Amino acid sequence: MLFRSPKHSHVLFLLSQLYQQLKSWGDLQELLPVLRKQHVLDEDALLVLEKTVYLELLKIAAKQNKADNLNAQWQRVPKTLRLDIELLSHYASSLIQQQLFDDAESILKDALKRQWNSTLVYLYGLAESSYPEKQLSTAESWLKGHETNATLLLTLGRICTRQKLWGKARSFFETSLHSTPIVETYEELARMLEKLEEPDMAAAYFREGLKLAAKEQRERIESA
Numbered sequence: 001m002l003f004r005s006p007k008h009s010h011v012l013f014l015l016s017q018l019y020q021q022l023k024s025w026g027d028l029q030e031l032l033p034v035l036r037k038q039h040v041l042d043e044d045a046l047l048v049l050e051k052t053v054y055l056e057l058l059k060i061a062a063k064q065n066k067a068d069n070l071n072a073q074w075q076r077v078p079k080t081l082r083l084d085i086e087l088l089s090h091y092a093s094s095l096i097q098q099q100l101f102d103d104a105e106s107i108l109k110d111a112l113k114r115q116w117n118s119t120l121v122y123l124y125g126l127a128e129s130s131y132p133e134k135q136l137s138t139a140e141s142w143l144k145g146h147e148t149n150a151t152l153l154l155t156l157g158r159i160c161t162r163q164k165l166w167g168k169a170r171s172f173f174e175t176s177l178h179s180t181p182i183v184e185t186y187e188e189l190a191r192m193l194e195k196l197e198e199p200d201m202a203a204a205y206f207r208e209g210l211k212l213a214a215k216e217q218r219e220r221i222e223s224a
Contacts, residue, residue, distance in 0.1 A: 012040045016049070025056045029076075050078070055087055062094035070094055071103075085117055092123050105129045109138055116142075118151040125155030132163050150180035154188065161192055183213045 012035060019028040032050055035041055041049065054077045061073040074082075074091050081087055088111055095104035105127040108120050121142070129135040136159045139152070146152050153176030160169035173189040176182065186209030193202035 009038055009040045012038055016040070020049075020052075023056070025053050025060070028053050029057065051081060051084060051087065054078075054081055055090060058087065058090055058094065062090075062097070065098060067095075067098055067100055070098070083111075083114065085115075085119060089119050089123060092120070092127075096123065096126050101128045102130050105135060112142070116146070118149065121149070121155055122151050125158040128162060132159060135159055136163065136165075148175075148179045150176045150182055150185070153179065154182060154185045157185070157188060161188065166192065166196060181208075181212055183209050183216070186212065 012031070016028065016031055016035060019025075019031065028049075032046075032053065035049075036046060040046075057073050057076070058070070061070045064070070070091075077087060088107070092104045092108050092111075095101075095107070105124065108124045108127060111117075112120055112124070124135075124139065127135075136156070139156050139159055142152055143156075153172045157169045157172035157176065160166075160172060169192060170189065173185055173192070176185045177189070186205045190202040190205035190209065193199075193205065
């Protein structure tokens with residue numbers, strides 16, 4: 001239970017440390033306004049703590065696999081923090097995992113109007129909208145100034161694939177790979193070519209994807 005009466009800054013600081021150690025994020029959420037009012041932490045440290053608290057609470061809500069709990073927790077996130085890429089992407093990813101695609105699509109679209117971010121663009125391609133034509137139109141509007149952005153081109157390829165626009169999808173995937181090879185792009189293009197009964201080309205792209213994945217794995221091990 002939250003200890004509501006301490007006035008001394010050091011006591012409040014110790015209490016906040018205890019809650020973090022116990023991973024008592026709900027209690028820590030209640031303590032945040034007191035920490036701010038009493039100036040226990042400087043603004044940068046308080047912002048880091050706030051972000052950690054709300055991110056952990058979002059993770060807990062997502063694990064419950066209940067849309068109402070997830071959305072309710074998002075509404076508790078301060079408006080200023082709802083613009084944070086890590087928090088926003090985790091929320092959108094959780095919506096996608098729960099197949100709340102239209103909610104995710106709307107949130108990501110609004111966020112991308114305010115700030116361009118490749119992580120959000122990537123997630124946009126995973127949100128299988130009920131209105132795919134509008135989704136494609138929205139994503140295509142982002143091409144201006146981002147014509148060679150590999151993540152955007154992957155997203156466009158995915159949206160086109162869901163609409164069976166094979167020619168456009170292939171063009172987007174190939175342009176994406178020409179810009180920056182991505183393992184998932186190789187895989188998406190290969191799967192599409194399998195559907196189009198081009199097994200040799202599909203196998204070739206699968207091989208390239210595997211080679212790139214192995215290379216990236218070696219690089220991670222070497223840099224560890």
